[in-house]
Amino acid sequence: MKQLTIIGGLGFLGSHMAMRFLHEGYGVTIIDRMDTNYEEDQVNIEMSMGRHAHYTFIRENIRDVSVNKSCSNFIYTADNKNQEDLHSFLTQLQKDDFLLFISTTDIFANPMTEYGLEMKAVEEIVREKALEEEWTLVTMRLPTVYGVHHKLDLDINVSGEVVSYHQIRNRTESMLDLIYIEDVTEAVVKAMTVKQGVIEFHIGSGLKQPWGNRNSLKAQEGLTNDKAQELIGFSPKFSLKEGIAHYQEQQKVWSRQNLL
Template identity: 20%
Template structure:
């Protein structure tokens, strides 16, 4: 198969492209190389892709470009069998400062891809959505796909609009489209400004981890390997076409508990610091993954604690190049 991965130099997209190359597929990556965080991580990821492609003897192309470029998108989609759409303006907090840019990239960019797909024989269009579409209504935790979607940030609103377009194109234009609602993905090469990477980095450098708010808010942290397996399934299955599907760990943890556990492993003498919480942050997230289990045979392998242990091990092995990027974020 020939797979196009948008945002393929980023965290999730980078791991997806790597996995598809390892599976023997030809891969094209498009990424705008937006300096939202240090591009050193993306450049490292692209080097990994090239090494895997050479080892596996498959074709790999990297295109530096923007999904808002309609002509470029049409050209790329026309050449592939699958589109795995991971490109987006990420982050709840920065979306509050730039809502129109989030709409342009996350909604208009997705529409460009869907319009290109409706004029081809594409096997499947798989897009990354987010638990942010649910908003912060505690009475619906754990979140099910049948629960109301009430995002409380421009980021969440843009992801909801994008996934609704994908499902509509499945219905109206017969584009086989699936939206996967990710719940706080983490793991090797994650964005350096994420909570787990910051907690680990600060503790290893004898600096106290900083928790925003009182730390009682909870998150369903999902390890990257489980995300990849869910996406791999969609190469062969049409069971989720036209659907939005939760992909989480089915487990959650208080942020203060997570900070304490990382602190206790790495620097037990440190005191945790607390800072003002951001209003756009959801209070709690937890995925009901029964739909993913039914349609995709989804069964996540990693508890939060197991995944964090793996990340810490990877961090130590890659500390020389990764840590300066985290500390600068």
């Protein structure tokens, strides 16, 4: 059985990826410190994944992580870009291991933001290490992602249209586009088929229209999925409308299961 370790796997993105890979037949290990800000959600996520026989959870800080040498596939989606912490994880990867590093389209911001700069520097550190140690690296840059457990404050009108989201005070590049989590997990599954080399690309909704009416954002037209399509055969399946409808359904299921 293929094994996968997800660092930060109890977070929004990581937990969706973990579920998807359990369904794909992987043995999944999550390493997460359990962020106290989201503890309630994380306990629920942890418990729902605990039903799977091939799931393991390790509560650990990144700097103390000791990776299982028999696992060669890793995803890093922890919200920790501290270079020392990252380093203590990266130095444990070996030749021919696979790492998917989740980054953000904020690295394309113009003018560049502090976060964009930080992430660019982190991407570079990961890249250099991959080249030096000869592991396979896929850096995937994401815009804003929505789905169950997201931390956004989405406003959706009766016809299921996004009219605004409130987190928008300091708008950055990644907020110019919205992609549904199931499209992200699909891209991640495809990215796992990369066998060698060091590649990077972004994915997006492919949306060309404004999101909604009042207070809406215009979708970013500059960032196409061309490179993702060429490298891993990815193109999004969910339009914004379909994604929102699916998200609302999933939210109901999740609430029922967790008696929220």
